[in-house]
Amino acid sequence: MNAELEYLPVPGAELDRIRCNGHDDFGNAVVSLIAGGGEPLRCCLTIAPAGDQIALVSHRPMTAGGPYAEIGPVFVHTSECPVPAPDVFPMDFRDRRAVLRPYDASGQMLDGVVAEPGTSETELKRLFEDPAVDTVQVRNVVAGCWNFTVRRHG
Template sequence: MSTETETETASTTAASTAYAARAIAPSALAALRVTDDAGRACAPYTVVEDGDPLRCCLRRSAPGERIALVSYAPLRRWAGETGAEPGAYDEQGPVFVHAEECGGPAPSETYPFAHAGALRTLRRYDAAGRIVGGRLLEIPEATSEGFDRAFGEAFADPAVALVHVRAVEYGCFLFEVRRP
């Protein structure tokens, strides 16, 4: 992985989390704000009610913000950096991002979008971009403990290169954690 990629993708977690949650990289965001990974033009709009999970800064949207719903292929983007060939595992789906460049993630003591009662799927991928396992995580309270344990289990397998966290309700990509 290049130094540029490492420095452009900010961690959102403070010292109280064991793993770094990664937002969508600024270079990918710049491209998505023009044409998304499905080839559609970006169509920004102004938020009326808060709550959309923004993958650029890993927080929820607020009324009055300009955002866009774009199609994003996280594994394809990662494979482009690493030379992996994910084949059929290359999927794309909807994500919310700010319509214009934002400041990126702010430090946090918990993982993004971790609220009590949330269900998350943690998909494990190997260096070739193939799924090598997964785990369902129910978040009992907004702490890092459950995520830390699940990521620890994932990275205990030497074949696991990265983990994608997705919302069970909609299947949407939320954030990525790479092998430390």
């Protein structure tokens, strides 16, 4: 089975709320920063060039809830930016090492892998060959911060 995959950033409705309210869904104020360059942005799934206006806010990537539904820090643009194409692996994340952490439909964590640069897309396809895998979270290797969520299309 060659699953068609979808790559999900912070949802647009949540970004609108954060930008409009001036705080995230967990009460942290949006503090505008100038990107130093290299920050992974979870709004448009790109790596920030130096000089972009960004903010560090909290996000809970898992919608199912449960004990594994972690809340963590993410960089986002402080104003509207392009919505990434849902069916294309985000180009800027291809050559980064990543932790790929799979979950089943009830939100329980399954066995993950560390993907070397350039291998995340292939490793994701392999993980989704297991029908128990419902979503996979792509995360930073050292800090463990969530980058984006992957699921089967439709």
